[in-house]
Amino acid sequence: MTRRLLNCRLYSHAFHVTTPIFYPNAKPHLGHLYSSLLCDVFHRWQLFKGNGSLFTTGTDEHGLKIQLASMNMHYANPKEFVDELYKDFVRLDENANIKYTRFIRTTDPDHVINVKKLWNLCLKNGYIYKGQHSGWYSISDETFYPESRVIPDPKDSRKYINTESNNDVVYHSETNYFFKLSAFKDRLVSHISNNPSFISPEVKRQQILKELTGEGALQDLSVSRPSCRLKWGIDVPQDPSQKIYVWFDALCNYISSIGGIDAISRNNLVPTNAICHNMEGNPYQNSKLHPQLWWKNTTHLIGKDIIKFHTIYWPSFLMAASLPLPKRIVVHSHWLCDGFKMSKSLGNVVDPIEMIEYYGEDPLRWFLLENSQLEEDGDFQESKLFKVKEMMAMKWGNLINRCCGNKFNLQRAVSTFSNGETQESVQNVFESESMIKKKIEQIFLNLSELSLLLDHCINSFQLRAALRTVWSLIDEANTLIQLSEPWSRNSKEQDAIIYTCMETSRIISILCQPIIPKLSCELLDRIDVSAAKRTLKYAEAHTDNSYGSNANSKGRGAPIKRINKRAH
Template identity: 60%
Template sequence: MLRVTRSSSYHVRYYSVLPKVSHITTPIFYPNAKPHLGHLYSSLLCDVFHRWNKLNGTPSLLTTGTDEHGLKIQAASEKNGFSDPKLFVDKLYKEFVSLDTVFNIDFTRFIRTTDPDHIENVKLLWELCEKNGFIYQGTHNGWYSISDETFYPETKVIKDPKNKGKYINTESNNEVIYQSEVNYFFKLSQFRNKLIDHISNNEAFIYPASKRTEILNELKNTDLSQDLSISRPSSRLKWGIEVPGDSTQRIYVWFDALCNYVTSIGGIQSVIREAPLNQTPLQHKINNSTITPNQWWCNTTHLIGKDIARFHCIYWPSFLMAAGLPLPKQVVVHNHWLCNGVKMSKSLGNVVDPIEMADKYGADVVRWFLLENSKLDEDGDFQEDKVKSLRGLLVSKWGNLINRCCAKKFSINRAVNEFNSEGQYNLSDKDFINSLFENSETNISTDITKLITELNDLPQFMNEKIEHFHPGLFLRKCWSIINDANTLMQNGTPWNKNGLQQDALIFVCMEVSRILAILCQPMAPELTHNLLDFMNVDKDKRTLQYARIGFDQTYGKSCNTLNKGVPIARTLNSEA
């Protein structure tokens, strides 16, 4: 339980928090082209979850990175004139680090599948699966997609209606070619019933429920008797990890890539031994006991796009079970983003460059837009005009609310001293509020009571929405509270009042802005940092403990005497 221990006359709700430790992962991304909006969206959902955990005191890790092996990378490097694929990925992985930097993605580790510790862990995963009898050598005949790095069954292959003589698969519509070769195989067929049992008995393992149903239906209705090819001949795939003991074969890119999630928190041996780590930043302490990689692993959430659900919900758990390793806690699956209602594609020229949008409107405005319009099981629709309008709304609604409270006619500092949790007056006392505004023409006392109740309930509401990856519901609630505070300011007319009436109105409106700025730090870290600075909120009072009515007795000093400019600029220098 997260508890606020200091005494207060204001109502405080106690609420359950997320697990004692948390490890959330983005997919690792192919660095065969510049990052796009989908990469940002996955990273952003993870970042909010991670930042919220840290804000409420839960030790948390966020791992991300790049998937740098495979035929797709090999082909892209050759196409771009690189003789060595490593030189190609050394250049492009930096684009993904830059994306994370621009959008303040607070990752713990950025892993590359070319990292030496990862390569060793992939080999160990292979050796464990082989030792346990789940890998064998055989001949594979089938339809292979280079773009998807996977084979497709005959039932999912059709003639390409746009290119005579070529074939595509019906899942991704990418080209497939028929090939026959000697590979190593993984006995996927032996895990079908185990997977069905685990997913059926653990409802939260795949989330949301619609994706869980899809995977269960696929397992129950699809024949998994054909085992999974997990290697490629070195003659065709030069850019990959060598199969242990066989230089003629390279490890299948998905067997390689999925292992990153374990490598990132210390590696397979550490998870097996449950040994403490002797490195930072993965070493944390709770009650003087070091958290082990095994503890991190059992509290791991993978967040992925719907196009790679099979790999994470069927292949990856099977590999882990074959190696004798525990399964992660959960796989969260999200849908994709459209642009003005149309699927993004290079041919249409409607692929959104997230860094370009950040340059025009601000990284936090783009973050807010994506989060507010996020629905896991529905495709989002990116509309630039709405992003531009959002910046205007933040200025006119939230920024203006703070700015009006900072007018020289008012005193935020005096209002805070009078109405804080240890002050002389208590706005949670309905009788007091009613008596204070008994002669008011509008129902101000009811509006104040409603805002105080909503603010007190907001941390619990936020916890529930972030835990279930529904940031949009939380942000829409924030807009409702901001609008109510602006209505209170307008109807309460503090500029026409004096004494306690004026101070009560200013106090409530400023508490709305302060508490929302604290809670919205995971969503818009730079914007909220600037707002809290503008309100002179001490840096050590920006934690969840202070996200309560009246719990900060010191902010607001000099806000009504200094000309500080505006809380949120209407435009950026780079905006057209």
């Protein structure tokens, strides 16, 4: 009983968030960064709150596309090819300050072992069988499509395309292993219906329920390919004439990355240090949390184009293997550029590393989060990214610069108005000026509600409202300075105004550390907030009476620099 109660307590504080593992057949794009960023902010926020959190990402390195691309690029073998390509994804994460727990590759030995274990469990339980398969196969999508979703290519009558992705398909007939996907229709419908948060947003949950309950919704799935055609993949156990279907392989990464199938299916406690080795200084390396607890609180964050694989195939594989399901699957939309789908032919493909090199990682992180919603495609406009950088300098940076000017004394203001039991009410200084008093009261009220708003928005992967609230708070603080003109007032009134504005910046900067980690640190450095007082405990008004000691000294630079518009 004691162990069970302990596990229950720990379970509520254990989080595991995943990106899809990315296919490294081309350089990473804005969509890859967006998935990683949403997970990174969620992961950092849980750690910030004192919870246990794992964040896994990686690359999906098997399949016919990789095999053909490596041949076309004249590599000796596909492994040499992916050994080069995966580095681009690691580099993007490094440049964007994405701090994952583990970067898994499907060529990692422990993953290969777990894929075979998953296969054997499904086989043992009677859900895999051998048969003849004929159908329309898309090399680009690594999947078969039914006849009803195949049409002649409007651009070339000699070819055929599928209506889901519009990619080419060719007709194949071959002997494969099949997975009894049709056996899971009712169980999937029941689980999705009874667990409304299993798929979000709600519109995506309804989409999958509609697909599952439609006529002839689920057919058995081909889960292997002949080795004579697909050479670059994991051998089917006991049958090297077949390679395991790339999606069966890839989806298993979510379990491989946190300890493997044995770890989530047995009852003894297993230290998590075995799965945290890719992140130096991880505060949970010595945690005794059972991998089952991480897995049962797993969130898969995916793009809308791979929803079927994650909400239908993956839960079915897990059910067939008698393994528990993840907690939820969150689906996000894609990114356009200036209103158009990104494509090489249009010349509008956004290189995220190029944007980071010019604007910095934090302005790009902020832009992507503020200008997106899960339900709608985002629209990248470089002019808006430039505006974010400008606003950070002109509104946030300038707010600090003004209050840290040599006309004021932040240390004195903090000492006066954040001094424990003897604290003097800021608002009371302006009893005879109702407009200023109400403005200050409203600022502190809004600050008191900010952490809860951020918590809700981050947990739902919808940050737009929270970031716009941050801007409104910064605007309120700037407006307070304009209205009150502290430079023309006595020292006590001056200190009350400066303190209010710098408490605004201090609290916002602390709370925004998971969102803009580098910039938040620089803003807090500028007003001399000690490293020990940048935790959630201090993200409330009047909790830090020691900052600002050197803030008004001459020669200290602006925390955010303005830049010129980028030449094209």
